[in-house]
Amino acid sequence: MDIAQKLSRPENKPISCIEMHTCGEPTRIVIDGYPNVTGTLLEQRTQALQTHDHIRKRLMLEPRGHYDMYGAVLRPDTELTQLGQAHMGVLFMTNNDYSTMCGHATIALGRFLLDTHDLNTFPRRNDIIWDRESLIADLNIHAPCGLLRLRVPVSPDGRASDPSKPVSFVSVPSFATGLQVPISIGHPWPQLEQKDVPEASVLVDFAYGGAFYAIVDASSLGFMGHLQDVDMQELSKATERLLLSIREQPKLTSYYQHPEEPDLSFLYGVIVTDSVLREGSPVSSAELGVCFFADQQVDRSPTGSGVAAREALAYCKGERGTGSTWSYHSLVSNRDLAPPFVGTIESAGGSPKQVKTAPVHVRVSGQAFYSGFSTFSVEQEDPLGDTGFVFTKLALG
Template sequence: MDVINLHRDAREPITCIDMHTTGEPTRIVIKGYPDLSGTLLQQKRQAKSQHDHIRKRLMLEPAGHADMYGAILRPRTELTETGDAHIGVLFTHNEGYSTMCGHATIALGRFLVDTHDVSVFPQRNEIKCDPATKTATLNLHAPCGLVVVTVPVTDDLSRSDPSRPVSFICVPSFATGQDIAIEIPPGDRWPELQDRDHVKVGFCYGGAFTCLVSAKELGFNDGLRPPVRHEALNTATRKLKAIVNSDPRYQKYMKHPEEDDLSSLYTVMVQDKSIGRVLSGAEGAETGLCYFADQQIDRSPTGSAVAARIAFAVATGKLKMGQSWTYHTLVSNAKEGKGGFVGTAVEEVPELYLKESMLSTPIRVRVEGHAYYVGSHVFISEPEDPYGEGGFLFDRL
């Protein structure tokens, strides 16, 4: 049944490919999105001011859900014009637009190698494959900067190989704070804090700013071992994030050295370093539960936060350059470790070091994981439909 022909008056049919990375969705918009102009950050602002109804239609109910995630391909950016990037992307979620997304980058790596449609990916034929390593390398322009993605390919070099992990080299990542005491006002304290008036956290950046806090520090003495108390953790992390974002004392830990658009807290990562299977080549493992945007929970280990956590571990002396660590979620732990990410500290970036705001020299981190296809869709919105254009979230009604 051809839905578009049946509903010729439907608004802006949007074609998407759905993928997942450790269960975390990526809805890739490949056709039907309006053209945008300017730099990629200008396109991000334009998407928000002029076309946000499309984000809401694809991310929110009834077409999506509270934890849906998306990627809008941008064939033309300032870096594609200079030849530094093959394609750009805007990342979307339940609240708006993010500056970096590792799980979506892993999914995009596979899709951009697999598509041979130059109307979707004009520079597809510029992608080079190495027959010796059977990998393809592409340069992705994310809002936070250039990300280099390495995709394993089949023997004939024509498509991605899902049996091997995709990896990417993230933008320079760094730590900005360790053991920072966040004061919790009396009216904002959650029951698990008991008589405590603060929690200690760390701050780091891997394309977006992350606040690191252990589950036990939040008052959850059982950590992230099942059964996890999701409702209580949601309350604690929501309050913590709101306090950090609103209190001027903590803004210095989320200051990007180059772009104000990147200077805000995106993620609260709850950590439990006592659980998680060590994957091949890694020194150890831990588990995290990531709350981002409007309390979305990332099913994947969160690629930007993996880069940030590796940078934090190096800055605080827990890891050395060249070493790797495994990061898990509740999802990968439930599948005997399958779907965990491995992060590796690969290179220092001394020219970006700011002594007054960073704990140590920024580094580049390699993050690797697996992504898989789920399906394809053409989304429409009939003019008579009161819910299709703006969408809704049931628990926000």
């Protein structure tokens, strides 16, 4: 038996993936080999975590992945696809969990779902409607947080996506839950200790864009230089302690409670912002940010769900109104290695007196590209087939 035959045997559970990136942030799209899960999409998420988490570890962690790998599992059968509201469902995978929303992966999925014509992979591919004049296709994706409405630029015959133009999506209703909330820090990090602040506290905003974020500017954390020049390891330690401090204080849980769905009520990460880009001065209608999410995973992209949360926050603060457009840079796009994400407030609910509690509908746009394809197998004798590991944590015991 040759190697190819051995690795294709059923007991080795081959899993096929399409590899893409959005602003440098990877998306490993599972197109075949993932075990079936049933029920509503949130129930599928729970079932995947409880029953098939070894698959996530296999694909995300070493030796087949890495600490900052990100994945998406296609789910053709959900309650919204059955109702005809969505063309496809999806589960998102991180280094420690199944997240509820992901903008960069949504942008990548928009291109892939337009490009594939395999009805086994995408049964509703022929239901996609595209406009011959604008060359835009409308595509709806059911994420665990809700329905995402995409616009995907297409080729003149409508059979493929146009990689030269950005994909955009309108996210689920986004909203702010707390403005400038003082957070007591039990164990300050060195940069914060150097600041003249009472009882080591940090002012943090909280907002939801399909997932809940604590949003804070770099200087509030004690990093007085520009974000592009900050030591990322030190910043990671600071945000990790900030998250721990928030989660240890029960009174703060109200800032990441979803009004309708308990499964969405958790704090996903911290976004550190800076109005200064690489030229060393503020730039109109643009800002820089670094997102630490899941288990201190660092997003290479500007974070699509984070863009929705930050736009909602700006609206609630009265800094921006409907129709305003803002560019969101990551450290990658800030070096001209990829285009930034663009956020636009399309509409907001409520009356003018309810601005601080209004749900905001944000369109996020960005560009994704293919980077390859892969098939992952496991030999029966391989002890790392269903566990994986994080190399940097092996010395922690």
